[in-house]
Amino acid sequence: MIFLFFLLSAVMVVSALFVVFSKNPVNNVIYLIVCFIAMAGHYILLNAQFLAVVHLIVYTGAIMVLFLFVIMLLNLNKAIIPQKSKTTRIMAVITGGLFFLVLLAATRQTFEILPRYPFTSTIGLVKEIGKTLFNDFLLPFEMSSVLFISAMVGAVMFGKKDDAV
Amino acid sequence: MDWTILIYKTIFLFIILLVTLLVAMYSTYGERKVAAFMQDRRGPNRAGPFGLLQPLADGVKMFMKEEIIPLSANRVLFILGPSIAMTTALLTGVVIPWGGIITIGGREFSLQIADLNIGILYVFAMVSIGVYGIMIGGWASNNKYALYGAIRAASQMISYELAMGMSIVALVITTGSLSLHEIVAQQHGMNWNIFYQPLGFLIFLTCAFAETNRAPFDLPECETELVGGYHTEYSSMKLGFYLFAEYINMFISSAVIATLYFGGYNMPFIDQLGLPQNVVTLLGTMFFFLKIFGMIFLFMWIRWTLPRFRYDQLMNLGWKGLIPLAIFNILATGIYYYFTELS
Numbered sequence: 215m216i217f218l219f220f221l222l223s224a225v226m227v228v229s230a231l232f233v234v235f236s237k238n239p240v241n242n243v244i245y246l247i248v249c250f251i252a253m254a255g256h257y258i259l260l261n262a263q264f265l266a267v268v269h270l271i272v273y274t275g276a277i278m279v280l281f282l283f284v285i286m287l288l289n290l291n292k293a294i295i296p297q298k299s300k301t302t303r304i305m306a307v308i309t310g311g312l313f314f315l316v317l318l319a320a321t322r323q324t325f326e327i328l329p330r331y332p333f334t335s336t337i338g339l340v341k342e343i344g345k346t347l348f349n350d351f352l353l354p355f356e357m358s359s360v361l362f363i364s365a366m367v368g369a370v371m372f373g374k375k376d377d378a379v
Numbered sequence: 380m381d382w383t384i385l386i387y388k389t390i391f392l393f394i395i396l397l398v399t400l401l402v403a404m405y406s407t408y409g410e411r412k413v414a415a416f417m418q419d420r421r422g423p424n425r426a427g428p429f430g431l432l433q434p435l436a437d438g439v440k441m442f443m444k445e446e447i448i449p450l451s452a453n454r455v456l457f458i459l460g461p462s463i464a465m466t467t468a469l470l471t472g473v474v475i476p477w478g479g480i481i482t483i484g485g486r487e488f489s490l491q492i493a494d495l496n497i498g499i500l501y502v503f504a505m506v507s508i509g510v511y512g513i514m515i516g517g518w519a520s521n522n523k524y525a526l527y528g529a530i531r532a533a534s535q536m537i538s539y540e541l542a543m544g545m546s547i548v549a550l551v552i553t554t555g556s557l558s559l560h561e562i563v564a565q566q567h568g569m570n571w572n573i574f575y576q577p578l579g580f581l582i583f584l585t586c587a588f589a590e591t592n593r594a595p596f597d598l599p600e601c602e603t604e605l606v607g608g609y610h611t612e613y614s615s616m617k618l619g620f621y622l623f624a625e626y627i628n629m630f631i632s633s634a635v636i637a638t639l640y641f642g643g644y645n646m647p648f649i650d651q652l653g654l655p656q657n658v659v660t661l662l663g664t665m666f667f668f669l670k671i672f673g674m675i676f677l678f679m680w681i682r683w684t685l686p687r688f689r690y691d692q693l694m695n696l697g698w699k700g701l702i703p704l705a706i707f708n709i710l711a712t713g714i715y716y717y718f719t720e721l722s
Contacts, residue, residue: 240456240518247511267500275507275540279514279533286518286526340497340557 219259226252239285243278250274264340387488395472395492403626404434406675410626413679441619449612453519460516461613461620467509468627474498475634476560478644478664481657490644490664491560498559499547502635503540506590510536512624513592513599517609528608531690532599535589538697539596543586545705546579549712550639563643568650571642578708580640582701587636589697591628594682598690633674634667641670 225248232245250273257266298306347355408423408430415422423430448457478490495501510533517529553575554562566572573580589596600608610621637643644663654662688696 240453244456244459244515263495263497264500267497267504270504271500271507275504275510276537279507279510279537282511282514282518283530283533286514286530 215259218255222252222255222259225249226256240282243282243285246281247274247278250278261339264343383486388492391488391490392473392492395477396469399469399472399627399630402630402671402675403623404438406626406629407437407622408434409675410679410682413676414683417680417683438619441616444615446615446617447612449521451521452612453521456515456519457612458617460512460519461617461624462512463515464509464512464624465620465627467505467512468624468631471502471505471631472634474501474559475631475638476563476643477667479656479660481660489560490660494558494560497557499551499557499562499639502559503544503547507536507540509628512621513609516613516621520609520612522612524606525609525611528599528605528611531605532592532609535592535596535598535693535697538694539586539589539701542582542697542701542705543590545702545709546576546582546586547639549579549705549708550576550583552709552712552716559638559643563638563645566642566645568645569642569647571640571645573640576640576708576712578704579712580636582705582708583639584636585696585701587632588678588681589693591632591678592625593629593678595685595688596693597682597687598693629675629678630671633671633678636674637667637670643667 229245229248229252233242233249236242236245250269254266254270254274257263257269411433412422412430414420423433426432426436448454473492474495476489476491476494481488481490513532513536514529517525517532520526550562550572551557553572554565556562556565562572588594592599598608599605600610605611610618613621644660644667646663646666649659649663652659
């Protein structure tokens with residue numbers, strides 16, 4: 215188990231680094247897909263099979279396909295991405311690092327993170343998730359579904375041609 | 380770790396792999412024979428008796444052809460495409476219950492490799508990853524026909540995945556389980572899900588045709604418009620992988636349909652015969668394969684009967700026909716079970 219954990223973590227970190235450093239947009243998307251698949255592996259190690267599979271279906275199977283779709287259709291390549299000058303880049307790295315330090319210092323001892331629900335090995339199974347969602351989190355669940363519906367309606371409206379409205 | 384189980388699972392895994400490849404191989408032969416029968420021809424009959432060695436000859440031919448990678452193609456992705464298509468096609472067979480339980484020397488062996496409690500969703504995840512094989516291959520070829528084919532395939536598969544998922548939701552309401560083992564066990568005898576979910580079955584079947592890129596939904600490789608579709612630039616065994624993956628997908632989706640809606644390895648009147656358990660299991664597996672072959676024949680029958688859809692017709696059918704129908708099916712199933720479970 216521990217070996218699998220480190221293997222998956224290594225795959226995830228390396229592919230995530232490639233997402234950032236690779237120059238070709240299609241390669242970036244493919245590395246992100248690899249990263250997501252490794253993440254699904256982590257869910258399985260936590261005995262959260264449902265989460266793992268939903269993660270695969272939704273993120274890997276649907277959202278990343280759309281990403282790839284857009285990149286292929288626009289045929290993005292290196293020339294289009296704006297190149298900043300060297301000084302701007304160095305300044306950006308320094309300010310970003312300082313900001314990270316400040317955030318770390320601010321949050322390090324302000325509050326202690328306690329799990330509200332203790333971890334049990336069955337927490338990721340379908341039955342438990344269903345019970346938790348529909349008992350403890352019914353309102354947020356319904357609210358997010360309303361949000362999704364409105365997003366869908368909005369997307370359909372955008373997709374319609376002007377004369378058809 | 381129990382070593383017997385580990386060794387048994389490994390051997391069984393290889394058997395399933397071989398059977399899948401064998402069935403896919405002879406599906407190509409079957410398809411040509413069915414096509415010939417429909418068109419009043421003889422079909423392949425030169426290699427071996429009744430042309431039975433034809434798939435082997437085709438395989439050898441595929442291997443002997445020249446391997447071409449176009450100069451302007453992205454080499455890595457060009458090879459990755461067919462590999463993903465083949466791998467995801469083969470991975471799905473793991474969760475399908477191929478039979479009941481066999482007892483050897485007092486130990487029970489289940490004829491299913493992995494009984495995941497989210498079996499259906501696993502199949503679904505593999506299908507949705509399978510899109511990448513076509514998309515990446517089509518894009519990496521650096522050919523406009525291939526790209527068109529890839530984009531068509533991807534949008535078609537995403538559109539039909541929605542309706543497929545919703546038809547499964549209605550099925551899950553009926554069975555109350557996501558595990559394929561559980562679903563098959565509930566359909567003991569003639570208690571098949573098709574009698575409870577006829578509409579869901581029709582939606583699932585239509586979507587299965589679209590997901591496997593089979594006629595009448597084979598627009599990604601529509602010869603009249605796109606030369607060869609997403610595999611225009613492919614040659615030799617890489618083309619073979621794409622074509623073969625399609626037949627494996629057809630076999631696996633037939634198996635999934637037989638599992639979900641036709642009772643899997645269950646046979647009617649099996650309890651009345653009073654046979655020993657091992658015989659029952661073997662008979663069940665044979666009957667399961669009979670159902671699968673029936674479904675494969677349906678796939679071929681439809682391919683050689685119906686003409687290809689136009690692209691806008693395909694999208695209209697998916698978004699305006701099947702998805703509302705699937706939502707209606709979920710609502711109807713939900714309302715039915717709400718009232719019958721309460722009273």
